[in-house]
Amino acid sequence: MPFLRALLIFLLPLYAFAQPYFPVPPVADADRFMTRLPRTAYRLTNATSAQPLEVRVLVYGQSISMQEWWQQVKRFLEKRYPEARLIMVNKAIGGFSSERLKLMVDNDVVSFYPDLILFHDYGNEEDYEVIIRTIRSRTTAEVAVQTDHIAVGQNEAWHDRHCAVWLPALCNKYQLALIDIRKAWKAYLAKNGLSASSLLKDNVHLNAHGNYLMAEIIARYFETLTTGPASTDDGRVLTTGKDFVVRKDRLRLPLTGNRVDLVWNSSTGSASVLVDGQKPSATLGCYYHTRPSRKPDGFFLTHIGQALTVRLAGQPQAEDWTLTITAVDSVRQEVGFRVSGSKTGHDGEGSSDTQFTSRSGRIVIEPQYWFRRKNPGDFRQFAWLKPGDTLRWQVVSMCRDTVSAADEQTTTIVQGVANGGHVVELSGRALSGLRAVSVYQPPLRE
Structure with a gap:
């Protein structure tokens, strides 16, 4: 029997297009899932060809949320609820644990204004709660929080407490749905005799098997949704x-x-x-901005020294903005820059070590908005910006x-x-x- 089990585990990847991995049973702890997502449940289960209700879903978090599983969940929802007009986007940012993601959440979430957010993030719990408070005070989005999967080399005691105690308490406080990935992940590993590393491509990120399991666990929760009354609590x-x-x-x-x-x-x-x-x-509140980027049509985060976000202020207007790097000190992790708007024109110069307010008052950049390395090895794949490099963003009316x-x-x-x-x-x-x-x-x- 041990030999057969080992052989099966070895052969599983070869059958990725048949029955690829072990089945994931229905979740047994989803009692509150639908009750915490009444509007999403209603719109998914009541959509018809005559009334194709729109459901806007945002996947948000960091690198784990960027992996292939979310596309698998999207395909599952489209197949299970074919009459719903599903609009599902992913705004997760690799490496952005709670202390960084809190800088982005207001602009990211309000501009899309989703019905549902699938959320997972690492980082300290204080900033994690800041993110949730921002979502709950700036949108009517229902939130389904995913607990942490099983990784290698992490502080397992901390993650166990975080997922089994702190996150459920947070969900009760803010009326969030909980998707207990960690509990289901542990059960899957134990039942099928797998190690944590067999579902990972490094110590934390998911391989194909891990993406399958993440998507299947989330799908099991959505399978618990039934037709219910429309929600009006938003x-x-x-x-x-x-x-x-x-x-x-x-x-x-x-x-x-x-x-x-x-x-x-x-x-x-x-x-x-x-x-x-x-x-x-x-x-002012009617406006949001796109993420500052060297390549507006691509992934925005490419270099150390970028402005991650800006704050809109003053008298707003829809226009395009450019930030040009004028000086770089990679040792002190500081940059000098100037900004200009397509309608406003040249709007001032500044340094990343102090708060910048443009001459018109329309753009504010706080020192904490700049992308720096916390430790020498952080984001080693990224080089520093150079003088002459430009970041561009748009200010758009909602x-x-x-x-x-x-x-x-x-x-x-x-x-x-x-x-x-x-x-x-x-x-x-x-x-x-x-x-x-x-x-x-x-x-x-x-």
């Missing part, structure tokens, strides 16, 4: 004639939240939008000053503003076809 839907009345092509609505969608019947014409008495284009219902069933007019009370005013002929207003209210106040 906000509310206001309907014409019941919750508001349009008079003389005008509507004034006091609302609480940070995103507003208009749902249309057939309509013609347009309508103008005001938020708290001003055009959304004048509202709101609209005017809307037309001619080609859309649902239009987002406000997104990313402060999560609180606002007054939205609409005026124009298009309001004759307004069916409803959806208001998104994140569960935590900022």
Whole structure:
């Protein structure tokens, strides 16, 4: 028997396109999974060809979240829920444990505004909670937290406590779903006589077998979803004639939240939008930025010395920005730079060791935003930037000053503003076809 088991383990990779690995049984601890994901469950299980409900899923974290398993999960969801309009993207960043990822989360998550986030990250627990608080105060996204798989050479006692005690407590505190990867991983290894290293290509990253197991465990959790009532705990839907009345092509609505969608019947014409008495284009919260990058069409993180993110401030506007490196001191881990906007023009010079605020006040770069090595061996594959290198990003609006219902069933007019009370005013002929207003209210106040 030991010989046969060893032979089977050896031959498994050769049958990757048949029945590749050992089966993963249904999870036995998923009681709260659906109850913590009511909106996602409803939209996946109730979508039909006549009403193909959209489900936006964000995969977020660091290098483990970037691996092939997420594509396998995507294919599983598309096959299991073929009528849902699944939009699934991955914004994970390799090497970004919680102390770095917390710098990115607000801009990354608000710009996509997902229904569900599949989240896994390493790092200290204080910053991990900062990430969760940001998600819960800036979006209505439901969150499914993945515990750590079994790696080699880690502090197993710490990871066991983190996954069995701290993460479940965090999920209870913020009403998050838990995907207990670690428990299922241990059971799979024990049942099939495998070592931790047999599912890894190094001490932590997954090989093909590990990606299979990660995807299958997550799939087992999604298989527990059943048809349930629609969730309204993220906000509310206001309907014409019941919750508001349009008079003389005008509507004034006091609302609480940070995103507003208009749902249309057939309509013609347009309508103008005001938020708290001003055009959304004048509202700072309506804007996000793409990640600063040397290659905007590729992966953004390529060099030590990059600005990982920026903070938008002042009077916003949609435009393209360029940061040019003027000096590099790799020993002190500092760079000098200048910035310019496609509309703003030259907007100042600065150094990475102090806070930079551009002349217009539109761009702020804090010292902690710069990508540095914590230890000499960190990110050895990355060289330092050189004088003359450029980073580029775009500032993009998430709101609209005017809307037309001619080609859309649902239009987002406000997104990313402060999560609180606002007054939205609409005026124009298009309001004759307004069916409803959806208001998104994140569960935590900022």
